[in-house]
Amino acid sequence: DLLPATNHRKGVITSIWNDCSNSSDPLKLLKVEIKPPQPRQGENFTIFATIQLEEDITGGKIEISVYYRITPVFNKIMNLCDGMASFGLTCPISAGTYKNSTRIYIPFGLAEGHYTGHGKMFDQDNKELLCVGFDLKLVYME
DSSP states (O other): OOOOOSSOOOEEEEEEEEEOOOTTOSEEEEEEEEESSSOBTTSEEEEEEEEEEOSOBOOEEEEEEEEETTEEEEEEEEEHHHHHHTTTOOSSBOSEEEEEEEEEEOOSOOOSEEEEEEEEEEETTSOEEEEEEEEEEEEEOO
16 A cells, blocks of 8 residues: 555645656557646546557556665556556457546555656566556645
């Protein structure tokens, strides 16, 4: 779990993400949009994504790692097909271009400060499909 905050003021999250994939990775992020652009604790935000998949996928895994400053605070490995279901896709997934979105709730109780991390997707043969890095700052508002 993420580190607890010392108060319950709403925090604004500013985000910078980057595509850390290799050029040979078969899943390409064509467009990513986050609304609202500065989500707040206690609220939902939506990620809209357009992806191009260059090969069929029958399974795999998603690895997510989050660090608070330099301390690991969250590590999760999940089934790729379960994760893609939140974007409305079911395995097997055929090569092609997809536009999808998913809503995420930001809980209260996160410590103010600097978070970094990455999400990586691997196919059924453990070949990297995609890598997305992120750099977040949570700032509490008075």
